[in-house]
Amino acid sequence: MSSNFGGKVALVTGGGGGIGRALCQVLVRDGAKVVAADRNFQTAQETVSLLPNPGDHLAVSMDVTSNESIDSAIKAITEKYQTPPSLVANCAGVLEMAPSWELDEKTFANASDVNFKGTFYVSQAVIKLLLKQQAPGAVVNIASIAGGYGLRDLSHYSGSKGAVMSLTKAMAGELAKKGIRVNCVLPGLIDTPLVRDTPLADSIIPFTALGRKGQPGEVAEVLAFLLSEKSSYMVGSCVEVTGGYTM
DSSP states (O other): OOOSSTTOEEEEETTTSHHHHHHHHHHHHTTOEEEEEESSHHHHHHHHHTSSSGGGSEEEEOOTTOHHHHHHHHHHHHHHHSSOOSEEEEOOOOOOOOOGGGOOHHHHHHHIIIIIIHHHHHHHHHHHHHHHHTOOEEEEEEOOHHHHHOOTTOHHHHHHHHHHHHHHHHHHHHHGGGTEEEEEEEEOSBOSHHHHTSTHHHHHGGGBTTOSOBOHHHHHHHHHHHHSGGGTTOOSOEEEESSSBTO
16 A cells, blocks of 8 residues: 555545546545545445445435535544545535536536536535645646637536636645645546446547547546645646547
């Protein structure tokens, strides 16, 4: 086992599957104690059951759109570890495809609430505790190539992920001198439940240099790097993990 994280506590939202689950596995491999947070508590429990020494880790129910839910989860984390998490990975997200002229208010709001507001709310809650303790930390957000390039039939999703990119840079500037680094990753087409039943592959793979979908673990390795001290001079970076999209 690597000791990149030396027993630090890492909170992973969306930890019940996809990139979030893969990241939990990588972080534990590298020495972290992991909290898998998900709106679906059962899938978060399943993630923890897959980890070595599952008793060292924690599954929590968390709705990232609810400050009450976030605070309750962080209270449970603090009670177990006697410290708030110093590492945060905002992997929770939603994706529904529709052309802009067919979007209804509910679908638009859901993308904004989960992808953008949820990222902010979770980060804010943990950062407040770290600042109070004058403790260092690292936050990594998941944006998307949709946020950087804009994708057809995903105007709402693209907008929410573009907002995550801007949020990352703004918070990074605020927090760097306080010992908290904030960065983000822009995944391309990744083989996760979120995209598996969509026609995105047909529109993205032809423009991807590697000509294939990425795997969750390939993104998780980059996320773990950004949370580690190996990336100590990276602040406000938005790193593409796309297999060479548009090349």
